Amino acid sequence: MEKKQKRAENIEYIVGAEKKIQDIITDAEVMPILKGAVKAGASSAIIADAQNKNLWTCGSHPEGSFFTETLPVYLEGEAVGKLEVAGDSKDREYLRGLSGLLIDTIHMILHTNLKRMLTTETHTTVVNKSYEELLEINRKLSISESRYRELAENLEKKVQERTEELRRAHAGMLQQEKMAAIGQLAAGVAHEINNPLGFISSNINTFSKYVSRLKDMVAFYNASLGDSRVPESVRKSSRQKWDALKLDFISSDIEELIKQSLEGAERVKKIVSDLKGFSHIDEGTEAVIDINTEIDRTLNVLTHEIPEGTEIIKDYHPLPGFKCNPALLCQVFLNIILNAIQAKKLTLKLFISTGYNNSRIVIRFSDNGRGIPEEIRSRIFEPFYTTKDVGKGTGMGLTAAYETITGYGGTIEVESRTEEGATFTITLPVKRE
């Protein structure tokens, strides 16, 4: 008992350590088999190791003409020794069969013994080692371990970051493509409208001049009617006709109509120019702009989207010029204002303020809509994140906004209380040149 325990402690056991046949099979197991062979008619049966050293012998070598069958003994697939069965030459076939049987038996014993040994040895070491291991774990976790862990972890993280980057880049591209498309459309429309609009305005102006000449002429006729030489009947019928045609009202309304038409044309012109300005098809990519003007421009473009009864409260302060791609910035405002419109409850109250502080332009859009629940607040800037129905929202609005603003070194943040509205605050650093 004591001896056994000691042995177990000293075992320097390695899975895979080489074993010899005699480590695996005992005399008690081999000898009966060899003896059996001799009993069955063989003169001798021997097992030798790879160096031809006899390990187990039974019987004696026959005299005279004899036959020896030699078969390799395999351990883990490797020939580690041999079995020699000798006997009378005339028994050749019988001896062959006998040795085949013998070697199979030996292999079977070797195999099962080896398996048993490996499992028990593994088991014993495993049990013995556990305690030492516990002691060592703290000590031996080497630098290389933590380094590799870091590497593996970082790589995982990097893949995620790259994927995110790619998604964002792709998102940005989509947005820019959209803007380019809008720009082209706007350019086309502006061109189409500007031409007819040009002759409408100039025609109305000419028309206005003609009308005033006609009015002069009518006034002249009216004055002439007062001449005593004009018969009373003509004067009377003229007055009747004048009244029937309501020329008093018309002559006073004519000017108003023309004035309104000219104003209308002027507004169309302004909208077209805003549309052009909004998509900035006339400018290169970068320009120094006044952000207050750009917000107003965006609101003008959105006139039709803004529901009736909406209250827009502006609190603009003078801002320094900001160098940027104006189309991108307008897109930011557009996306935020559209979101506010889409989040409205009964009527929309939109508060827009701008200011300049510590070399930063601060722009704030505050609405009184449904607000953004806490759970999703961190996700709204993610590409394709939307709570709108399929086909309604792309979930790209705020992503694009985030891209643009951070691209200019700025920040965009959201504060919100569910059911009480949301506030988006943008800050942009103004660089001195």
Next chain:
Amino acid sequence: MIEYDELEKRMVLKLVYYGPALSGKTTNLLRLHDLLERKGRGDLMVLDTKDDRTIFFDLLPFFLVAPSGLKIKLKVYTVPGQVRHDSTRKAVLQRADGVAFIADSQLSEASNNFESFSNLEKNLAIVGLDIEEIPLVIQFNKRDLPDIIPEEDIKRVWGPSGMPVLMASALEGWGVIETFRNLAELAYQHIDKRYELKENHGLDKETFVLKLTRRPDEAGNNTVKNSIRT
């Protein structure tokens, strides 16, 4: 290295297939056993399993002789992947000359792969092997299944580590020999550095690897194909 006996001209090497439970380590060895030339290797020894899960280890031995007469025995082991057999894993890992890490490609297994790899790093340190030094190849197995990590992602994550990364389906039988070949190459280089296999024993890398990865009928493609199917 398990053993090196200069007098007896004998060298015993150990390669270990490591990885999370059910990733296909045993299947890899079964495939090698089916696909490779019988001559020069022993039989696969499966050491006690429970419901097909490895409890101790599996062993597939190979033999070759260098021109100098040096007898090389290469023992390829699998470890049990299940978390609770950690001590056995350490015992098997001791003195290894190379490790093939068999990862399960299924998306659902990503964290198991990661944990098993950390476990490998930890155990290597415990048995006194330097992960920077030891030959190590990665196999992403089960490529035949749906819902697996895309190959590009794998390449991106593992590429920078410089370790060979191989795609495989042990079930269908492809990628298995390639993994073994890569591991054998690295193991050769590692051992050659210290024991000068080429200089002192006339054994070069190509021969070493070729002898280990020979198929029953290298020329006859049909035979190879058939043996994959069976």
